[in-house]
Amino acid sequence: MPPLLEVKNLRVWFPKERNFFGNPRTWVKAVDDVCLTLRRGETLGLVGESGSGKTTTGFAILRALTPREGSILFCPDGRKTHDLAAMTQKQLRPLRRHMQMIFQDPFSSLNPRMTVQQIVLEPLKVNGEGSAQERKDRVRELLGEAGLSDQFLNRYPHAFSGGQRQRIVIARALALNPSLIVCDEPVSALDVSVQAQILNLMMDLKDKYNLAYLFVAHDLEVVRHIADRVAVMYAGRLVEDGTKKQIFDDPLHPYTRSLLAASPKPDPTGRRSRIVLHGEVPDPSNLPGGCVFHPRCPRAMTCCPEVVPAQTLIDGRNVRCLLYEERYKDCPKLQQTGAAEGKIG
Amino acid sequence: MSETVLEMKEVHVRYDTDDGVVHAVRGVTYSVSLDETLAIVGESGCGKSQSSFAAMGLIQPPGRVPAGEILFREKPGADTVNVLKFHRNSRQMRRLRGGKIAMIFQEPMTALSPVHRIGMHLDEVLCLHTNLGKQERFERACQLLTDVGIPDAEKRYHQYSFEFSGGMRQRIMIAVALACNPRVLFADEPTTGLDVTIQAQILELIKKLQRESRMAVVLITHDLAVVAETADRVAVMYLGRIVELADVDTIFATPKHPYTIALMKSVIGSPLADDGRLQVIRGSVPPPLEHVPGCPFHPRCDSFMPGVCDKVIPEFLPADEKTITACHLYSKKNGN
Numbered sequence: 001m002p003p004l005l006e007v008k009n010l011r012v013w014f015p016k017e018r019n020f021f022g023n024p025r026t027w028v029k030a031v032d033d034v035c036l037t038l039r040r041g042e043t044l045g046l047v048g049e050s051g052s053g054k055t056t057t058g059f060a061i062l063r064a065l066t067p068r069e070g071s072i073l074f075c076p077d078g079r080k081t082h083d084l085a086a087m088t089q090k091q092l093r094p095l096r097r098h099m100q101m102i103f104q105d106p107f108s109s110l111n112p113r114m115t116v117q118q119i120v121l122e123p124l125k126v127n128g129e130g131s132a133q134e135r136k137d138r139v140r141e142l143l144g145e146a147g148l149s150d151q152f153l154n155r156y157p158h159a160f161s162g163g164q165r166q167r168i169v170i171a172r173a174l175a176l177n178p179s180l181i182v183c184d185e186p187v188s189a190l191d192v193s194v195q196a197q198i199l200n201l202m203m204d205l206k207d208k209y210n211l212a213y214l215f216v217a218h219d220l221e222v223v224r225h226i227a228d229r230v231a232v233m234y235a236g237r238l239v240e241d242g243t244k245k246q247i248f249d250d251p252l253h254p255y256t257r258s259l260l261a262a263s264p265k266p267d268p269t270g271r272r273s274r275i276v277l278h279g280e281v282p283d284p285s286n287l288p289g290g291c292v293f294h295p296r297c298p299r300a301m302t303c304c305p306e307v308v309p310a311q312t313l314i315d316g317r318n319v320r321c322l323l324y325e326e327r328y329k330d331c332p333k334l335q336q337t338g339a340a341e342g343k344i345g
Numbered sequence: 346m347s348e349t350v351l352e353m354k355e356v357h358v359r360y361d362t363d364d365g366v367v368h369a370v371r372g373v374t375y376s377v378s379l380d381e382t383l384a385i386v387g388e389s390g391c392g393k394s395q396s397s398f399a400a401m402g403l404i405q406p407p408g409r410v411p412a413g414e415i416l417f418r419e420k421p422g423a424d425t426v427n428v429l430k431f432h433r434n435s436r437q438m439r440r441l442r443g444g445k446i447a448m449i450f451q452e453p454m455t456a457l458s459p460v461h462r463i464g465m466h467l468d469e470v471l472c473l474h475t476n477l478g479k480q481e482r483f484e485r486a487c488q489l490l491t492d493v494g495i496p497d498a499e500k501r502y503h504q505y506s507f508e509f510s511g512g513m514r515q516r517i518m519i520a521v522a523l524a525c526n527p528r529v530l531f532a533d534e535p536t537t538g539l540d541v542t543i544q545a546q547i548l549e550l551i552k553k554l555q556r557e558s559r560m561a562v563v564l565i566t567h568d569l570a571v572v573a574e575t576a577d578r579v580a581v582m583y584l585g586r587i588v589e590l591a592d593v594d595t596i597f598a599t600p601k602h603p604y605t606i607a608l609m610k611s612v613i614g615s616p617l618a619d620d621g622r623l624q625v626i627r628g629s630v631p632p633p634l635e636h637v638p639g640c641p642f643h644p645r646c647d648s649f650m651p652g653v654c655d656k657v658i659p660e661f662l663p664a665d666e667k668t669i670t671a672c673h674l675y676s677k678k679n680g681n
Contacts, residue, residue, distance in 0.1 A: 049540035050511075161629060191388040191567060196611035196623035203622070218540060221570065221613045225623070262545035264570035266615040268593045276549055277542040280510055 045227030242317025
């Protein structure tokens with residue numbers, strides 16, 4: 001059976017400047033050459049700093065954005081595979097019910113003029129599910145699943161706290177029994193104790209309905225908790241992907257290592273020396289040549305500014321770094337100032 | 346142990362609104378010494394920012410500070426002054442605020458003026474609190490920008506805040522706060538909204554500057570991971586009260602108050618959290634206008650004792666030699 005979702009060489013570029021004839025002259029390369037696979041019932045955590053293109057990747061997979069290149073193979077029923085990248089919006093409509101989204105900010109993703117009932121009912125209505133009464137019963141059932149009592153049916157979103165709103169968003173996303181849910185930072189706007197409630201809810205629903213999540217987040221601890229596999233992005237490129245254990249216990253790419261080292265742990269006994277990365281994520285319209293990470297990389301080599309690293313398969317995981325490529329791995333170290341250095345935390 | 350710089354005693358903050366009284370801070374007591382980092386942790390709306398605004402004289406009507414003392418020692422060995430005695434617009438308060446008591450505000454995007462150059466923010470502080478001339482102020486400002494890790498300071502001095510990234514804006518906020526070598530620095534969520542690599546840079550920077558210029562830091566945050574990495578002592582707040590105060594190792598290893606225990610268990614990766622399902626705290630924080638009798642946490646507490654917890658407000662007392670907590674489980678009179 002083909003995987004639920006297979007993204008191949010996805011590129012999302014936005015035109016920045018145009019020439020006299022209106023053709024793009026320079027591009028903002030938000031997502032460049034990204035390959036991902038997501039199996040049924042699996043959670044793939046997509047992590048990276050802001051501006052690394054993780055949200056754009058999620059939007060492109062749902063075709064909220066049109067990719068410039070690449071294919072998005074989606075197979076909701078296990079039989080027929082559709083290439084979402086090549087379809088028109090009209091052709092996509094019947095497939096939309098299989099893919100849903102949970103947004104980051106529950107304060108702006110609910111229409112303030114609609115009641116909870118109307119919000120959760122809307123996807124059912126649009127897709128012509130059941131009779132009016134069946135739809136209403138389904139809304140009650142969905143709110144129950146999301147942990148909200150049905151006395152809230154006729155309330156408006158402003159009457160709810162952030163955590164409750166996120167539950168409404170989840171109920172809406174579940175309405176049509178999707179097989180894929182793209183979650184864009186679903187808990188980053190919530191307090192810790194509420195975060196735990198929403199994460200538990202999402203994990204329960206995943207087991208119950210065999211959902212696949214593409215879980216976009218910048219919080220590594222959250223991803224460590226919920227994901228089965230993890231993909232790390234930097235400046236629009238995928239730098240490493242593998243199982244959760246591989247990425248967290250034995251990261252290979254220097255960026256993954258520094259990202260993990262920078263992420264604080266809620267355990268004071270674990271205070272240790274950490275690698276502090278200097279500098280910031282580069283401007284996506286003016287990326288450095290070769291490996292995009294080389295100006296900040298603590299292990300950069302002389303070949304890094306010239307050669308774009310290819311995908312290397314090591315123990316079932318993909319890494320894009322010249323350190324692991326046979327041809328380049330013995331290059332001399334690049335002398336640069338301002339790159340990361342070890343520090344006592 | 347170094348000398349205490351700032352001491353809060355039973356500080357209250359309340360807002361009398363048309364809809365009712367919001368009692369944002371209900372008796373907060375803590376002290377912080379030189380070279381020490383005290384973290385104040387709590388969920389949104391627990392009054393952690395409000396208590397520090399009181400020390401800065403930033404509570405504006407309809408808000409007021411009806412009771413309490415905030416004792417501040419301006420120079421080593423000097424007597425303490427009660428900051429709350431000064432009116433927020435008085436000469437004494439204006440001299441302290443931004444000078445000896447400084448604050449890094451949350452969201453550097455909104456805290457910096459979009460229509461003034463970055464240099465103006467620094468120049469204003471230096472102009473108000475020092476006797477330096479124009480050229481000296483410019484030099485000092487550039488030095489500060491360099492200290493907080495902004496390259497090319499003389500050019501950056503003339504730029505606007507929108508020309509800087511989030512991390513760089515936070516560095517500017519730090520430079521403004523540190524311009525006059527404060528004795529106490531309140532850092533209100535200094536790294537919320539920043540990426541982890543930038544967060545690590547900013548926390549390192551605050552630590553480095555604290556070592557160099559000797560000050561007390563009060564770190565206000567909801568992120569327990571940041572607390573574990575940076576704090577010396579931790580105060581946990583719930584609904585306007587400190588419920589537990591202990592040093593960082595003790596509070597993470599053996600929390601006493603049921604709220605702290607529940608909070609630790611709900612944080613992924615903390616020593617008390619399980620790997621599978623996360624523990625959650627029942628219910629939610631009551632709305633600000635609601636009054637909870639007795640212990641504020643009793644409606645959500647697993648160790649709720651009827652007749653005690655919902656009647657009597659627990660006192661803030663030592664539970665053992667390391668921890669001070671406000672919970673009936675540990676007070677001798679009602680001992681379990």
